[in-house]
Amino acid sequence: xxxxxxxxxxxxxxxxxxxxxxxxxxxxxxxxxxxxxxxxxxxxxxxxxxxxxxxxxxxxxxxxxxxxxxxxxxxxxxxxxxxxxxxxxxxxxxxxxxxxxxxxxxxxxxxxxxxxxxxxxxxxxxxxxxxxxxxxxxxxxxxxxxxxxxxxxxxxxxxxxxxxxxxxxxxxxxxxxxxxxxxxxxxxxxxxxxxxxxxxxxxxxxxxxxxxxxxxxxxxxxxxxxxxxxxxxxxxxxxxxxxxxxxxxxxxxxxxxxxxxxxxxxxxxxxxxxxxxxxxxxxxxxxxxxxxxxxxxxxxxxxxxxxxxxxxxxxxxxxxxxxxxxxxxxxxxxxxxxxxxxxxxxxxxxxxxxxxxxxxxxxxx
Amino acid sequence: xxxxxxxxxxxxxxxxxxxxxxxxxxxxxxxxxxxxxxxxxxxxxxxxxxxxxxxxxxxxxxxxxxxxxxxxxxxxxxxxxxxxxxxxxxxxxxxxxxxxxxxxxxxxxxxxxxxxxxxxxxxxxxxxxxxxxxxxxxxxxxxxxxxxxxxxxxxxxxxxxxxxxxxxxxxxxxxxxxxxxxxxxxxxxxxxxxxxxxxxxxxxxxxxxxxxxxxxxxxxxxxxxxxxxxxxxxxxxxxxxxxxxxxxxxxxxxxxxxxxxxxxxxxxxxxxxxxxxxxxxxxxxxxxxxxxxxxxxxxxxxxxxxxxxxxxxxxxxxxxxxxxxxxxxxxxxxxxxxxxxxxxxxxxxxxxxxxxxxxxxxxxxxxxxxxxxxxxxxxxxxxxxxxxxxxxxxxxxxxxxxxxxxxxxxxxxxxxxxxxxxxxxxxxxxxxxxxxxxxxxxxxxxxxxxxxxxxxxxxxxxxxxxxxxxxxxxxxxxxxxxxxxxxxxxxxxxxxxxxxxxxxxxxxxxxxxxxxxxxxxxxxxxxxxxxxxxxxxxxxxxxxxxxxxxxxxxxxxxxxxxxxxxxxxxxxxxxxxxxxxxxxxxxxxxxxxx
Numbered sequence: 001x002x003x004x005x006x007x008x009x010x011x012x013x014x015x016x017x018x019x020x021x022x023x024x025x026x027x028x029x030x031x032x033x034x035x036x037x038x039x040x041x042x043x044x045x046x047x048x049x050x051x052x053x054x055x056x057x058x059x060x061x062x063x064x065x066x067x068x069x070x071x072x073x074x075x076x077x078x079x080x081x082x083x084x085x086x087x088x089x090x091x092x093x094x095x096x097x098x099x100x101x102x103x104x105x106x107x108x109x110x111x112x113x114x115x116x117x118x119x120x121x122x123x124x125x126x127x128x129x130x131x132x133x134x135x136x137x138x139x140x141x142x143x144x145x146x147x148x149x150x151x152x153x154x155x156x157x158x159x160x161x162x163x164x165x166x167x168x169x170x171x172x173x174x175x176x177x178x179x180x181x182x183x184x185x186x187x188x189x190x191x192x193x194x195x196x197x198x199x200x201x202x203x204x205x206x207x208x209x210x211x212x213x214x215x216x217x218x219x220x221x222x223x224x225x226x227x228x229x230x231x232x233x234x235x236x237x238x239x240x241x242x243x244x245x246x247x248x249x250x251x252x253x254x255x256x257x258x259x260x261x262x263x264x265x266x267x268x269x270x271x272x273x274x275x276x277x278x279x280x281x282x283x284x285x286x287x288x289x290x291x292x293x294x295x296x297x298x299x300x301x302x303x304x305x306x307x308x309x310x311x312x313x314x315x316x317x318x319x320x321x322x323x324x325x326x327x328x329x330x331x332x333x334x335x336x337x338x339x340x341x342x343x344x345x346x347x348x349x350x351x352x353x354x355x356x357x358x359x360x361x362x363x364x365x
Numbered sequence: 366x367x368x369x370x371x372x373x374x375x376x377x378x379x380x381x382x383x384x385x386x387x388x389x390x391x392x393x394x395x396x397x398x399x400x401x402x403x404x405x406x407x408x409x410x411x412x413x414x415x416x417x418x419x420x421x422x423x424x425x426x427x428x429x430x431x432x433x434x435x436x437x438x439x440x441x442x443x444x445x446x447x448x449x450x451x452x453x454x455x456x457x458x459x460x461x462x463x464x465x466x467x468x469x470x471x472x473x474x475x476x477x478x479x480x481x482x483x484x485x486x487x488x489x490x491x492x493x494x495x496x497x498x499x500x501x502x503x504x505x506x507x508x509x510x511x512x513x514x515x516x517x518x519x520x521x522x523x524x525x526x527x528x529x530x531x532x533x534x535x536x537x538x539x540x541x542x543x544x545x546x547x548x549x550x551x552x553x554x555x556x557x558x559x560x561x562x563x564x565x566x567x568x569x570x571x572x573x574x575x576x577x578x579x580x581x582x583x584x585x586x587x588x589x590x591x592x593x594x595x596x597x598x599x600x601x602x603x604x605x606x607x608x609x610x611x612x613x614x615x616x617x618x619x620x621x622x623x624x625x626x627x628x629x630x631x632x633x634x635x636x637x638x639x640x641x642x643x644x645x646x647x648x649x650x651x652x653x654x655x656x657x658x659x660x661x662x663x664x665x666x667x668x669x670x671x672x673x674x675x676x677x678x679x680x681x682x683x684x685x686x687x688x689x690x691x692x693x694x695x696x697x698x699x700x701x702x703x704x705x706x707x708x709x710x711x712x713x714x715x716x717x718x719x720x721x722x723x724x725x726x727x728x729x730x731x732x733x734x735x736x737x738x739x740x741x742x743x744x745x746x747x748x749x750x751x752x753x754x755x756x757x758x759x760x761x762x763x764x765x766x767x768x769x770x771x772x773x774x775x776x777x778x779x780x781x782x783x784x785x786x787x788x789x790x791x792x793x794x795x796x797x798x799x800x801x802x803x804x805x806x807x808x809x810x811x812x813x814x815x816x817x818x819x820x821x822x823x824x825x826x827x828x829x830x831x832x833x834x835x836x837x838x839x840x841x842x843x844x845x846x847x848x849x850x851x852x853x854x855x856x857x858x859x860x861x862x863x864x865x866x867x868x869x870x871x872x873x874x875x876x877x878x879x880x881x882x883x884x885x886x887x888x889x890x891x892x893x894x895x896x897x898x899x900x901x902x903x904x905x906x907x908x909x910x911x912x913x914x915x916x917x918x919x920x921x922x923x924x925x926x927x928x929x930x931x932x933x934x935x936x937x938x939x940x941x942x943x944x945x946x947x948x949x950x951x952x953x954x955x956x957x958x959x
Binding site: 048058059061062063085090093097099131163168174196253289 | 384385386387388389390391392393394396415416417418419420422423427428430431434435438439440441442444485489490493498537540542543544545546547548549550571574575577578581582585586587588589590591592593594595597599600602603604605606609610611612620733735743745746747748749759844845846847849852923924925929940
């Protein structure tokens with residue numbers, strides 16, 4: 001349980017030889033000379049586990065619940081062997097004064113070297129007192145702990161974008177954490193909740209490499225948020241062929257057709273659901289017959305009903321939509337999609353060298 | 366300083382005030398303040414919900430078919446419960462009947478949640494109140510193995526298994542980085558387990574953490590993800606196609622069946638034996654923390670065996686209320702009767718036009734009013750202690766026919782027991798006999814915790830029952846999972862209203878909806894923790910938390926172990942309790958201190 005990162009890897013069946021190779025690769029990926037590999041190996045074998053202080057604002061705890069669902073690595077191994085989860089009001093033994101003392105002590109002992117992980121967000125209305133742990137505004141606690149953090153993780157759509165309590169009319173003036181923490185690197189891991197293995201991957205990446213993974217312009221880890229669910233959806237073939245579910249539990253539904261007409265937001269949602277999937281790959285929303293509701297996108301609560309089909313996918317033409325796609329002959333549809341695919345490929349190539357633009361409200365064609 | 370007599374309790378706030386904030390190992394944010402007399406016995410208890418999100422106003426004007434997704438985000442711990450009660454409320458309003466398979470799948474998803482939620486609560490949110498992790502270090506692995514094998518045939522119980530765990534635990538503690546166990550109350554004399562029992566419990570804490578992630582895969586099969594699976598007004602979103610390429614297939618059904626077996630196995634061979642073993646060392650807690658549980662209990666009922674039928678003939682978990690401890694008389698409960706469920710705000714940070722009046726959820730108003738009483742210590746943004754004679758919580762005070770009620774597994778088991786249902790009576794009698802305690806021992810902190818364990822087992826076996834029922838339907842050729850007759854808003858009446866009932870893992874949960882011109886006009890939720898964490902009402906009646914803390918002796922006053930034990934026995938969920946907002950959506954009032 002007190003294992004270093006090396007010991008965890010060994011226990012998971014990784015040999016010393018593979019471990020050293022891993023350290024060499026790590027050195028290379030960090031742009032270091034091969035001579036640094038032993039240094040990294042030594043650090044991972046001996047260095048104290050990185051303290052993580054996990055705060056909860058206005059939230060529903062779905063992020064914590066998702067985190068403990070992680071299978072690779074097991075949440076237990078992350079919590080007890082890779083990091084030191086020194087403050088998390090959802091699972092910590094201490095309460096009240098003893099809990100707050102732990103927070104202060106870690107901030108002092110590991111000044112500049114701990115990670116702040118935030119679940120939920122601060123409400124600014126009512127002088128911040130819509131969320132008042134310890135009888136004080138949560139926003140103050142958040143700023144206080146952020147002050148000496150090495151990096152900040154924004155768990156889920158609450159911390160990243162605002163999520164449900166910030167949906168119109170946002171009665172508590174809940175804001176994403178980057179509105180109040182402005183001088184620290186923040187990585188956003190959106191989703192309601194994020195996928196368990198995405199969460200643990202972000203943590204283990206930091207622990208392994210000592211830095212946050214590559215991020216897109218919106219601050220999300222590229223490795224999980226650079227593709228739309230639609231891009232890798234196993235029902236994409238049905239979309240391309242114009243085969244749609246028209247009503248719940250109809251023949252199309254029983255045959256696993258595309259859910260676009262039932263309001264699926266997969267075409268405008270950046271997340272790893274259709275690749276990493278959920279709960280050890282068991283399924284993902286589309287795989288279980290419901291459209292994607294777009295829960296990792298900024299402001300997804302305020303983009304119309306979850307059952308309204310997207311009308312801004314321009315591949316259908318200016319005034320067309322899936323009704324027509326569904327009605328026109330498959331051959332015509334196929335041609336339209338081929339054209340669409342070609343445009344997408346060109347656009348992708350063009351985008352390759354620039355950072356990803358803000359795609360939350362528009363869809364590439 | 367004052368003395369108030371209510372419900373057989375004498376509230377005296379003259380003694381030393383202790384504040385516990387944050388109360389950890391719960392969902393959301395909760396503050397507890399108590400006054401101790403000179404013998405360190407609690408003479409006054411104050412429960413304050415310290416968060417508010419305002420979800421109902423956000424729902425106004427939206428598509429009722431979307432509501433489940435919004436309210437599901439009230440809570441990610443009891444994930445899916447608010448979605449379930451929401452689709453029921455909309456279906457009630459629009460008179461939509463769901464197919465039998467949809468009813469069974471909902472029951473299976475919901476019983477899955479019970480098993481998961483109760484297991485995680487016992488090991489990860491409650492166990493450290495009873496289990497001393499540091500004491501486990503002095504355990505003898507061989508004796509631990511003997512203990513484990515004497516209470517269960519669970520295979521992970523060899524001396525070598527415990528020796529390995531002990532060695533890892535020692536290294537962990539020696540590292541000085543105790544993580545979530547940092548600053549715990551280790552060594553407090555209130556911990557009574559021998560080192561071997563502590564080590565066994567630590568082993569199962571870790572095993573349960575590994576296992577819980579598998580239980581929820583059942584929700585993932587049907588709902589696509591967990592936490593926060595997908596639901597559907599009119600049925601369930603997943604189709605079933607056993608011979609084709611889409612929908613639920615045989616491989617997924619097999620996976621579910623396997624998980625059900627593992628869940629029953631873990632709960633019956635790890636959770637229940639641990640519960641009984643730990644309880645046997647804490648029998649005095651069968652006489653502490655009862656609060657109002659021996660008086661007033663409420664359940665809306667759950668698990669309709671017959672689709673679209675919420676009568677007690679259909680509900681596998683009965684609906685009813687018990688008042689003044691009259692177990693022989695189960696009173697009928699009607700969510701739509703304006704005289705039954707009412708919410709009061711005299712001691713909550715909201716205001717009504719007519720101050721002391723209670724409002725039924727169909728007439729619910731929630732106008733935030735963050736006013737602190739004169740006796741508050743500190744400032745308006747740095748509260749050192751609240752003044753419970755004034756407003757002091759973001760939680761409202763719901764009452765049933767004017768009475769403060771306890772809800773949750775204990776309420777459900779007592780109502781099931783008093784209804785004479787064998788699947789509630791037999792396990793309760795078994796536990797009472799095993800621990801050699803009378804029926805009245807149920808009304809306690811220990812009784813609440815035991816009822817939750819028994820309910821986890823009850824739910825795990827019901828998972829098997831629901832699965833078998835689904836398979837029987839499929840064999841008979843019934844594959845329907847959704848009724849789309851009233852899916853299109855054009856088919857709806859201009860105005861409709863409905864109520865959705867549910868027994869969430871934490872207790873009775875109701876949603877009330879009014880639909881006008883195809884949009885949500887009013888949405889109100891009264892949730893389990895609103896009942897249990899309730900502040901006082903105009904008659905100064907205290908809620909279940911406050912009552913349960915009364916007269917509890919605290920061993921070490923600056924270590925709130927005893928307070929945590931009783932509060933955790935309710936499994937608090939504050940994000941659920943404190944999200945209410947006026948349907949009119951008035952502008953938020955600013956803070957005033959009078």
